Amino acid sequence: MDGGRHASVVHLSCGHPGCAAIHESIFMSLARLAALCLVLLSVSSLSASAQEDYPFTGEWNCDGAPFVFTSTVYSTGDDDFTIQEVQEGSDGSYTLFLTDEVYITLSEITDDTLSFSSSESNRTMSCRRY
Template sequence: MIWSTASSSNGRTTSCGYPLLATIAAAIALVTSASAEDLPFVGTWDCEISTFVFTPETYDTGSDVLDILEAQEGTDGSYTLFFADDYIITLSGFTGDAMGWYSPASGDSFACARLAD
């Protein structure tokens, strides 16, 4: 186990173990993953040209599974998803059973309907 020590202004020395930091990090990750499950795009969608499946971590296009590197929520409630090789899509207009899919690179846009999981 690795320990670190620090001296306070009154000359007292305190010890702190890194396992505490690991516990805090695990708790933060648990809270983050719980809120990730609430993302409105998570699920299976019929998006006109294919069935797309989104998890908090991946986007399955039907022919490829892409890792989501980052998801940014816009002020309008849309989500822009970032992938490897500078690939980006924006998902918007969430009504529970519908959303819009847009690719700034190609200009393609699709109306998507949620399918039962």
């Protein structure tokens, strides 16, 4: 006995002439499945690496309001907005497009501070990293 653990072994040998073709078919199906798994793992790691961290990612206090930025979401605490596109300006600012008409601009970004402005208002907020 092996301590309660049993190994299952399937023997794929038989004397019938069709068995070789069946075994080859099973082997090829398993090989295709393994190749598909490797492709899916590669694609998954590529899409994860495509989501880069920007200097603005993290949790911020913007004039007393909690804001969170990831590479794909902007959150105000009450609402989450999907970031459709990120454009980096030549001055180091970032414009985050939430829709075709609504965007926010993050500028003067340091490790601890940034300025926030929205296309929906003329207000600029000063933000400090939590």
